[in-house]
Amino acid sequence: MTDPTTTRADTASCTPDDVRTLGTPVDGRVPDVPAEQAWDDRRLHYPLVAPANRRKFTVIVVGTGLAGAGAAAALGELGYDVECFTIHDAPRRAHSVAAQGGINAARARKVDNDSVHRFVKDTVKGGDFRGREADAYRLGQESVRVIDHMNAIGAPFAREYGGELATRSFGGVQVSRTYYTRGQTGQQLQVAGANALLRQVARGTVTLHTRQEMLDLVVADGRAQGIVVRDLVTGEVRAVTAHAVVLATGGYGNIYCKSTLAKNSNATAAWRAHRRGAYFANPAFIQFHPTALPLMSQWQSKTILMSESLRNDGRIWVPARADDDRAPEAIPESERDYYLERRYPTFGNLTPRDVASRAARERIDAGFGVGPLKNAVYLDFADAIARLGRETVVARYSNLFHMYEQATGDDPLSTPMRIAPGAHFAMGGLWSDYDMMTSVPGLFVGGEVGWGYHGANRLGANSLLSACVDGWFTLPYAVPGYLAPLLGTRVLPHDDPAVLEAVEAVHARTERLLSTGGTQGPDRFHRRLGEILYRYAGVTRTPEGLAQGIAEIRALREEFWRDVRVLGEGAELNQELERAGRVADYLEMAELLCVDGLDRDESCGAHFRADHQTSDGEALRDDTTWCRVSAWESPAPDAPDARFVRHDEPLTFQAVPLQTRNYA
Amino acid sequence: MAGSPTSTRPGPDRVPAAARPATTRPPVPATWVLKVVMAVTGTIFGVFVVFHLVGNLKVFLGPEEFDAYAHWLQRDLLAPLVPHGWFIWIFRAVLTLSLVAHVWAAVVLRRRARVARGPHRRQGMRTFRSFQARSMLVTGAVLLFFVVFHVLDLTTGTQPAASAEFVHGSAYANLVHSFQRPAVAAFYMLAIGTLFLHLAHGLWSVVNDLGATGRRLRATGAAVAGIVGLLVLVGNLLIPVAVLTGLVS
Amino acid sequence: MKLTLEVWRQRDAASPGAFETYEVADATAEMTLLELLDRLNDQLVEQGREPVAFESDCREGICGCCGVNVDGRPHGPQANTPSCEQHVRSFADGEVVRLEPLRSAAFPVVKDLVVDRSALDRVIQAGGHVAVDAGTAPDADTTRVSYETAEMALDFAACIGCGACVAACPNGSASLFTGAKLTHLATLPQTRQQRGARAVAMVDQMEHDFGPCSTFGECAVVCPAGIPLSAIAAVGKERMRAFLRGRAS
Ligand SMILES: Cc1cc2nc3c(=O)[nH]c(=O)nc-3n(C[C@H](O)[C@H](O)[C@H](O)COP(=O)(O)OP(=O)(O)OC[C@H]3O[C@@H](n4cnc5c(N)ncnc54)[C@H](O)[C@@H]3O)c2cc1C
Ligand code: HEM
């Protein structure tokens, strides 16, 4: 067997041209009006479905996170026949539940000069001009309704003493527009959304399928017409067909293995859809969260996130002298380096995530790291306690402090926290046009599985917002707009060749995983993949490193299919099989991630290439060549010498002129 | 069934549990109704034993006071609201009905609890509170037995529960004679201890079953439950102890 | 350190289960309980034995996926802490630790340590929501909500739906879970409208699958969200209120 993966493994110094070709550009189908009018204009032009006809349409929604629960509930409220799927045992468990900090909204109630325009400016600029301006406008405009709606359905937002909604400010902005519920914003929004979904289940408009994993997409006549799911308890594989499919399956940050995401977060649904023709946008854009907990032991299963809101009151520092082994309390003020305040006096500890992460990484790599593994920096509340009093600080952060103490055994009130950058949020995702539709007609995305809004770097508290807006206020307009012309068509019959082929493909893959009979469990491969990615596609990237990464990933993937060991059977609850399927997809996707990083020959946002930086170490964008989205198409996995195909969507900016991001 | 996809709308057996519409009927009578019955009847018993204690303590005031009190209870209480002599029968009727309702509700609830818990007993958390709660049925049964014995002993004077010297109307003497039998006194003391266990937890349950959610109300309720329990324990214990030590004779 | 693990193994809901004994020789104090299971599974896979199925997701105490009985106690030895945040430092070197699924008749075992907790969702599905459709909500600032009210609602809204309260309860009661949701929604002015109907629907559904509450209080000891025990009183309160006032509000 001439295996391309092994022959390529030693050609570690590949160039973009070795691994990709250029395809035709893609069209974002943004309305041809000024960006701030785009959403009004588009809504005016969407075809409508009359209420009596709505139940004739079946829509599949995969995922019950903020995006999925919102979309399914809203479509159900409108009267569509919704089939909703989740891998969890209950809709409330989607990973949106873990978000802590807050949700942005351009409600602009305070006189701090906030507005929808400023929200767009912050979002576009924060994303380093690699997202769509019109999308950001829609996000800002609908944000108002999101807060009102989530409040009405039971999210107990924090209130001021006067009874109005409280806000706080988040990294990257100078206004206070982040709404929150203690440190449990995601939980409260998610539970409210999931309960709204259950209300529709009780009404019979939504059929909920728990513990079912989408393993493939059914594409027939060039349209997405169904999915293949595996019942995680019985192992049964079956197809479900519909008029349209909405994917809301969350982000792929877990590809790094040790990430802030939940253990079951995965890229499988997105990657399978990609394999069926949905382009993948900007996979290299991964945000590393600056306030994650550092790894403390070999068996640590993930990195835990400490909410960014901690940076409101905590000060970040490292010892001024490398390899300083003293306890933090023993280091006098004069021998501490508050490097964020030093380098970015305006934003200080609240610089955007990518800047903060990189600055931390730079200090750690330069030998100033703290903690037993010297892989962290301090986040210190001593000043805040002195300034605000212990009680106020505890009131603001008590559950985060508690969480930290749980995880580390240290009390942040008496000794500084230790934090380090950890893989966190995927700005990249399935490419979609302005209507949230992917390159496969009838396949929509919502929330983190898509690529929208965040460009090359997401602003804190914007992603809960985007998931909510997509679910409650964008897809319920866009999906009917797609369905309207299909009135009178039936869902695909289950004996259609496309359905049979997709089901067969899932069976074959499952069979292959179960019968490989190797020696290493999937977790081991996942851990090794994570190490490769952190090393070569982490906070700072180099072309050589990425090329090396590609080679190592290919070798690992080859080893996986040779040596993976999946115990148990297919027709039962088999978590090992679930993990194996997901790792197999990560092993394919990781290559694309590195290819994208290698291809994008600039630094922007979270994608920092060491070969593109200013003399003082800041990211250097290349707007002439790279003011565009890379929407990727992948070759068949085992095709020899096949190349990834890059389709471009050029980006233009009218309302927020291109400028260099500067947080100094 | 490899390869053959099932229909879009899964049949009833295929619908995952969470998707089943919640048309299931609650048990009859509703659990919350039974809890209200428990709470109301339990409160009646609680009030009764407190008043009973006050009356019983008149033992220390001497035979005349005590017998007069017993007589008043039987004949004059609530008169002229109700004719003389009626009170005791109204009272007995309420108490008997309550007891029946209380025991019935208790048994139904415990059966439901048993079914809901399933076959596996959960261990690992043993506190005084959970001991009390766990033993409610046992303590209740002891109390039931005690009450029957007690009525036979001091109200009807039926042998062998009552002492050989029993005389209708001489409450004080009957009591002293009864408690002078060490085995009977011991049984009374055991029953009084049991009553404490049952009542202290029972009244705290009442606070919860009747929906006291406010912080202050709950604190008060917890205190009342504890204090009443202790009072009934200590107060009633004094009597057999006093008889046994000859303080009352 | 070395730990001996007695783990409940059960193929599926229909099969009987039994404990199997394993040893993890290189446990460390910083490991969480679930990381200990990860370690065990890695070892089992290496030996070609099927790994232990258990649920977890966020591993930071918020999703409510995790939950095992540790020596008979839901979630583990540390009070008010989910399984994913229980640490090996609670155990002594050489200790024998017994791991079981959450036990309750309402939670049938799916496999090994995985149980089906969808009965909880059926309670929410019955009425734990607010009848406001997307886009129809009024401005969130028009209804003022005092700081204290919002904070109180949050105290009860914090429930992570793990089901440990049910597993801890010797009666298999879901009163803490149901009461938490009822209190959360009854506290906020904007979600109060269907208060009565909600109470009827949720309590009726709860009573179908779960046992009565006898105020054991053990649910609140294990609850990782720290739901106050007053939630159990809210069940009776809201249900009686609905009964006395008629269903609607
Ligand atoms: C620790 C943490 C903290 C965060 N804090 C914030 C914050 O403070 N503010 C902010 O704005 N953002 C925050 N984020 C980001 C934000 O939470 C997410 O971007 C957002 O919640 C994603 O929502 P979603 O609906 O797209 O996906 P998710 O909530 O992840 O939901 C995915 C759903 O898809 C289902 N699913 C996945 N794969 C499959 C499959 N193959 N088949 C069937 N179903 C599947 C899952 O069961 C789940 O229901 C945070 C993220 C993390 C990890
Ligand atoms: C005179 C004696 C008694 C008194 C003062 C008394 C008092 C109480 C009180 C106050 C409660 C709490 C009610 C609640 O849960 O709301 C209670 C509960 C209970 N009682 Fe009694 N009771 C008495 C007799 C009995 C008897 C004779 C039995 C039984 C056989 C019994 C069995 C129970 C049980 C099992 C409970 C717990 C009910 C539950 O599960 O919630 N009691 N009792």
Ligand code: HEM
């Ligand atoms: C030391 C403790 C007690 C003493 C000295 C005592 C004394 C008496 C006496 C003297 C009577 C008879 C009154 C009469 O017929 O004239 C009586 C009746 C009764 N006692 Fe007690 N008692 C004690 C404890 C209790 C307890 C603990 C209970 C309940 C749990 C109880 C329940 C009753 C009842 C139900 C009657 C019958 C009332 C009636 O119908 O007339 N007693 N008690």
Ligand code: SF4
């Ligand atoms: S009330 Fe507590 S123990 Fe019960 S489900 Fe909620 S979080 Fe878990």
Ligand code: F3S
């Ligand atoms: S343990 Fe059970 S009995 Fe009530 S107080 Fe808690 S639900």
Ligand code: FES
């Ligand atoms: S794994 Fe999410 S709460 Fe424990």
